[in-house]
Amino acid sequence: MKATIKTQGRQFIVQEGDILKVNRYPNTAAGDTVQISEVLLVGEGANARIGTPLVAGASVQIRILENKRGDKVVIFKKKRRKRYERHRGHRQELSVIKVETITA
Secondary structure (H helix, E strand, O other), X not given: OEEXXXXXXXXXXXXXXOEEEEEOOOOOOOOOEEEEOOEEEEOOHHHOEEOOOOOOOOEEEEEEEEEEEEXXXXXXXXXXXXXXXXXXXXXXXXXXEEEEEEEO
16 A cells, blocks of 8 residues: 655655655654654555545554764855855755555
8 A cells, every 4th residue: 555645844655665764753763663644645546545635544654764864965165266165064864764554
């Protein structure tokens, strides 16, 4: 069964057993489970249920496999012949999650 979920401002189409990288869930550790109740669509084909905006009673249970940091993104600005250079970096905090069950 497929489901479209909304978590942390982004939407994902998931099935049971899928592994995703999302922004880090606050106050969680590896092995914790999280219940996502913002389900926009559940099912496939003719028996799909579309929410207005959410499907009533539907939820997705996920398990956090790992909390980590993503790759470094380097921001470098330069203006030629003006001695202007700015160097900055950023690493996003990520959670690797696995979809355990989808209930409709």
